[in-house]
Amino acid sequence: MWDAIVVGGGLAGWTAGIRAAQRGKKVLIVTEGVGTLYYFSGIFDYGDLESLRHLPKHPYSLFDAEAIDRGKHFIQELCPEYIETNKSQHALTVLGTARQGDLMPRSMVLPNHQEQGSFVLLVPEGLKDFFPEIVVSNLVREFPGWQVNVKRVHAENFGEWQRMGKSASGIDYAAIWRSKEGQNLLAQEIEAIKREHQGAGSRSGKIAVVLPSLVSEYFDASRTKTYVQDYSLPVIEMSSFLPSPHGRYFAEYLKHQFTDLGGELMIGARAAALNGKPMSAKQPKSCQEIIVQSMGKVLHLKAKKFILATGGLLGGGIKVGIERKLIQEDVFDLPLYVPQEWSTSQFFASQPFAQIGVETDKCLRPLDTNQGRVIWDNVHVVGRMLAHWDPWTQRCGGGVSVTSGCAAAEII
Known part of the structure; x- marks a missing residue:
């Protein structure tokens, strides 16, 4: 029997699993995939903590x-x-464009807007969905004291692709830049930029190279690299676009961190149902096992605690039927908070459907609000499955996921 089974492999689920494993608990993560981690930009947003903490x-x-x-x-x-x-x-x-964030890698932090210098935007040839003209225009507006130049980079690995008219994604280029060959190529390009600017002179001595899809060594899941490339100029990473290199490497990094701690992992498995019983007539039910479908088999998995981290409406943890007549949580069949109106006419306004989720007590146990009681004593809900928040307009998606995941792990 596990100390805890985490259902869901998004940010909140991995956080809960890793933190519980750090505490010496025996943990299993059951997940159909990587959740929405492939949309991760590389930056954690917590939002306006003081204001949000006072929303009831x-x-x-x-x-x-x-x-x-x-x-x-x-x-x-x-x-x-x-x-x-x-x-x-x-x-x-x-x-x-410049954006704020609450936690970000050092390699993403921009210089002060009041300083002066030169940006050199490295543009990988054939990079899909990247628009250097727009980037340059926005950089000029955001940093009026900085010169902005463009340098195109050719990677031989994609030469045949370009001859066939095929473009490379950010993930494709990130794989190149993280290789020894790719890092040597970047080092040569950056050294050439340094020589050019030293020869031509610039508005000031500060030069920074801007690059999409680099994803530096802070997400090194393999732990086998024996080289670290030093560049002769500072390199600034842009946040990711889809498909997200940061999301891909972060998902792999979290998986290795979890398994290195002794955590067990079941990928491609779907938690379909559960078995449980009331502790007494007036007390919450206790979940004894979840029923999982994996590779054509039906498995009965027992644990002392269960953490629900299936991602909510957009992550697939909440299912919606035809014309929204049926909406339900998919594993524990928990009651959901559902607003009367799902959307507003203002496109960029907070949309009510984002608030759909499970209401809980302070221990993250699911509540039946009609009866004012906890439903499952040993089930804890985290991340996007929680009700009454909007990760987009409140800009707190990473913060809520990490906070709730850690809090659930501390209860185990």
Whole structure:
């Protein structure tokens, strides 16, 4: 029997699994895939913590400030290159605009807007869905004291692709840049840029190379690399676009971190049902096992605790029937908070459907709000499955997922 079974392999699920394994617990993660991690930009957003914590039903209201800080420290210990930023520190989006974030790698942090210098945008040939003209235009507007130049880079690995008219994704290029051959190529290009600017002179001595799809060594899941390339100029990574190189390598990194701690993993498995019983007539039920379908087999998996991290409406943890007449949580059949109206006419406004999810007590146990009681005593809900928050307009997706995942792991 496991101490805990985590159902779902998104950010909240991996966080819960890794933190519980760090605490010496025997943990199994059951997941159909990688959840929405492939959409991860490389930056963790926590939102306006003080305002959100005072919203009566927002997930942050379930936690004190110390619990939220523990989640931040968990990420920084897991990924030492991540730093907590202030309001004056920004990262660069794939369109060349500056955006704030609460935790980001050092390699993404932009220079101060008030400084002067030169940006050189390296443009990989054949990179799909990348628009250097827009990036340059936005960089010029965002950094009026900086010169912006473009240098195109040719990778021989994609020569045949280009001859066939096939473009390369960010993930394809990230794989090149993370190889020894690719890093040597970048080092040569960056050294050439340095010589050019030293010869021609620039507005100031500061030169920074901007590059999409680099994904530096902070997500090295293999732990087998024997080389680290030093560049002669500072390199600034842009945040990821889809398909996300940061998301792919972060998912692999989390998987290796979990299994290195002794965690067990079942990928491509679907939790379909459960067995449980009431502890007494007036007390919550206790889940004894979940029933999992994997590779044509039906498995009965027992644990002391269960963590539900299946990703909510967009992650597939909540199923919606035809014309929304049937909406249900897919594993434990938990009651859901569903707003009367699902959407508003203003496209960029907070959409009510984002608030759909499971209501819980402060221990993240699912509630039947009609009867005012806990449903399952040993089930804890985390991440996007929690009700009453909007990761987009409130910009707190990473924060809620990490905080709730860590908090659930501490209960095990």
